[in-house]
Amino acid sequence: MAHMEPVNNKPAVSQFLQQAVLIKQGAEARVYRGRFLGKSAIIKERFQKLYRHPALDEKLTRRRTAQEVRSILRCRKAGIDAPVIYFVDYTTNCIFLEEIIDSVTVREHIASAQASGQSVEALYGLADTIGKILAKMHDEDVVHGDLTTSNILLVKGKEGRDGKLVLIDFGLSYISALPEDKGVDMYVLEKAFLSTHPNTEALFERLLKSYTASSKKAPAVIKKLDEVRLRGRKRSMVG
Amino acid sequence: MTVVIGFEGSANKIGIGIVRDGEVLSNPRRTYITPPGQGFLPSETAKHHRGAILTVLREALDEAGLKPADIDCVAFTKGPGMGAPLVTVALVARTVAQLWGKPLVGVNHCIGHIEMGRLITGANNPTVLYVSGGNTQVIAYSERRYRIFGETIDIAVGNCLDRFARVIKISNDPSPGYNIEQMFIGMLYIYYDAAHKMLSSGQCTAEDLCFSLQETVFSMLVEITERAMAHCGSQEVLIVGGVGCNLRLQEMMGVMCEERGARLFATDERFCIDNGAMIAQAGWEMFRVGQTTELSDSWITQRYRTSPHSAVKNVHWPDQEHLPGDGCVCVNNQEGT
Numbered sequence: 001m002a003h004m005e006p007v008n009n010k011p012a013v014s015q016f017l018q019q020a021v022l023i024k025q026g027a028e029a030r031v032y033r034g035r036f037l038g039k040s041a042i043i044k045e046r047f048q049k050l051y052r053h054p055a056l057d058e059k060l061t062r063r064r065t066a067q068e069v070r071s072i073l074r075c076r077k078a079g080i081d082a083p084v085i086y087f088v089d090y091t092t093n094c095i096f097l098e099e100i101i102d103s104v105t106v107r108e109h110i111a112s113a114q115a116s117g118q119s120v121e122a123l124y125g126l127a128d129t130i131g132k133i134l135a136k137m138h139d140e141d142v143v144h145g146d147l148t149t150s151n152i153l154l155v156k157g158k159e160g161r162d163g164k165l166v167l168i169d170f171g172l173s174y175i176s177a178l179p180e181d182k183g184v185d186m187y188v189l190e191k192a193f194l195s196t197h198p199n200t201e202a203l204f205e206r207l208l209k210s211y212t213a214s215s216k217k218a219p220a221v222i223k224k225l226d227e228v229r230l231r232g233r234k235r236s237m238v239g
Numbered sequence: 240m241t242v243v244i245g246f247e248g249s250a251n252k253i254g255i256g257i258v259r260d261g262e263v264l265s266n267p268r269r270t271y272i273t274p275p276g277q278g279f280l281p282s283e284t285a286k287h288h289r290g291a292i293l294t295v296l297r298e299a300l301d302e303a304g305l306k307p308a309d310i311d312c313v314a315f316t317k318g319p320g321m322g323a324p325l326v327t328v329a330l331v332a333r334t335v336a337q338l339w340g341k342p343l344v345g346v347n348h349c350i351g352h353i354e355m356g357r358l359i360t361g362a363n364n365p366t367v368l369y370v371s372g373g374n375t376q377v378i379a380y381s382e383r384r385y386r387i388f389g390e391t392i393d394i395a396v397g398n399c400l401d402r403f404a405r406v407i408k409i410s411n412d413p414s415p416g417y418n419i420e421q422m423f424i425g426m427l428y429i430y431y432d433a434a435h436k437m438l439s440s441g442q443c444t445a446e447d448l449c450f451s452l453q454e455t456v457f458s459m460l461v462e463i464t465e466r467a468m469a470h471c472g473s474q475e476v477l478i479v480g481g482v483g484c485n486l487r488l489q490e491m492m493g494v495m496c497e498e499r500g501a502r503l504f505a506t507d508e509r510f511c512i513d514n515g516a517m518i519a520q521a522g523w524e525m526f527r528v529g530q531t532t533e534l535s536d537s538w539i540t541q542r543y544r545t546s547p548h549s550a551v552k553n554v555h556w557p558d559q560e561h562l563p564g565d566g567c568v569c570v571n572n573q574e575g576t
Contacts, residue, residue: 027465051461051494053454060458195386 013092017045028064028171036086036096044068044171046093064171065093071142071173072097078140080133081166100166102156106130107149110197120203126154127203129165131210134189137167138182139215145172147189149196179217183224186211190225241527243312244299245519246292248328249320249348250372251279253288255299256516257310258523261358265302266509266516267295275408278401285323292331299515307339314522317345317532318543320373325539333537344522345532347543348513349374352479354524355517360504366473368464368492371480371513372397372416375460377467387544388467396456397482403452407438407445414512416482457488461495474501483511 020034020043032043046061065088075082084098106126113123130152137144144151146169157163176182186208193204212218242259254268271287273279300306315332318325336343353367366388367378375391394402397416404415438445464476476496478489489505496503510517525531 027462027469049458049462049495050498051491052458056454056458 011089011091013089013094017043017094033099039086040099040101041086041096042083042099044095044097061093062090065090065095067174068170069095071144071170071175074140074142074175075137075167075170078136080137080140081164082170083166083168100153100155100168103153103163103166104156105150106152106154106165107196109154110149110200110203114197120200123203124206127206128210131207131212132214133165133167134186134207135211135214135218138185138221139217141175141177142170143174143176143181143185144170145174145185145188146170147185148192179220179224180228182217182221183228186221186225187228190229241311241523242305242309243314243344243519243523243526244310245346245351245515245517245522246313246315246328246332247348247351247513247515247518248288248292248324249316249318250324250513251284251287252513253291253295253324253328254513254515255292255295256514256519257299257303257305258516258519260523261520263516263520264305265299266514267298267302268512268514269295270413272412272414275410276405277411278405281321281323284321285327288324288327292328295515296331296335307335307341310339310341312344312522312526312531313339313341314344314346314518314526315537316348316351316518316539317537318540319348320539320541322539322541325541329537329539333534337534342526342531343534343537344525344530345537345539346518346521346525348518349376349378349543351517351521353378353477354521355510355514356477356479356504356506358520359506359510360477362475362477362502362504364473365475365477365504366464366468366471367477367479368460368483369480370396370460370478370482370488372401372482374480377463379467379471379473388470389463396460397480399456400452400482403448407448409445409449414481416485453485453487457485457491460488461491464492465495465499468499468501474499475504476501477504479506479511481512484508 016034017032020032022030023033024031028046030045030047032045034041034043036043046065048061049057052060069085069088072082072085076084083100085095086098087096088094089096109126110123134144134147144167151167151169153166153168155163155166174181190204193200193207197203208222212222215221240260242257242264244255244257247254247256251271252268253271254266256266257264269287269291271279271284273283313332313336315329316325317329333343335341349369352369352371356362356367357365364380367376369376369378373395375395375397376387377389378387380386401415404411409415436442438448467473468476476492478492482488483505484507489503492505493503495501505511
């Protein structure tokens, strides 16, 4: 990439993005693909939200960017697979990260396995691994905040066997030791799992078993998960 | 022609409305308002409703120009809500149903909000933000039932606003939330202790706190709605429930919709706030597919969930034609309001 000077007071990153390819616009950020320092990179740009008060918006956006980066780094240091962070620009709230190529989301993987008529048992190995990884993440006191099967990537391994699992999209993550927060993290995954993949209760149970077996702190988290599950139903709904 | 009368009294509003094939014929209501600093308690609320309900019933019939014989079905709020007020209203509904010889339909209060919202605004397949004193949920219709895609796991946003209003002694007339909305200009802290300290030290005014609370809480609601829309691929938003009256919330949601090219639907206070016609409308939907409630099943329940058991069965939401009626506010992607 040629050396770029800011032109007309526009940050260099914004100019860079104009040349990158927009691959997705989510509720919170735009995701681009581009080349950075000779590598294929994903750029996540948190844009301004006009409906929010500017002071609130600036504070939230910056905090979310920082939290995301911190959580990813913390996971990587603990040996959990997450994209490498290349660069962070706080003026535009952009994160440049490694693009995970040759991968599918776990969501796609489960959907195609079910579509091709495979039994749920065939996915048990996957459930075991996910449970283990999440246990490790929670042991590091990282709460992902947006655990869904779309946010876990399965990289194609050698000879068509399953490769490693990579966690992505830490946009709502934060650091917390509280079992309550980790319990809610698992609750979100459970809800997302069961609503996206019908008839997979056994698979999720297997995931939870693996999670419990992989962490000493797990029982407290599962206890909170049970409590939170009941909360929606038992809450008094007046008015 | 199907005429349904609906009885609603799950919180501090007692309302009775009559709907005939999508037309609201009458919708009178009374609100139990407590002094500033006090919330409303179940037994006192039930007492208020008992005192008003027969008058309101008379008004509903008179305004619609109908007699009991003209009614086809009696709908009432089965839940969720406060026990004592729910019982009071259910009792009257059961009694008139038997007196008049009409079938009963027990309605889910939340579904009532949604069905009235759809009727009044003509929204086709919206992501629904249901925000009131007792509920904060994001709901979408999928595979023949309403599904909760997100909800609060502690307190409802309206409850949050009401409790805050009590802390700083804002009037409950016409509602605490309305009075919070009237006060503004902003800053950022909301905790009770901080509020008292700052107010007494003059660091900020009550208006500042109200503004900040609104801005922060409403940003959360809009963000969550946007995420749900992105997840479901929806291009319509419908806000229902008492907190939906708030113009700032509507404005913020409107800005978010405009940025995504989506449409916002909202109703005014006649239909945002609990009312009888919304129960009648949901009851109408249920009645015409043959769903009624036996007397033995007409008990009330404080914890009636929006899904899966309380859905209006077999209603093909996207197929129905609803024309926007009076009281509809369509914001963005439209000229004018």
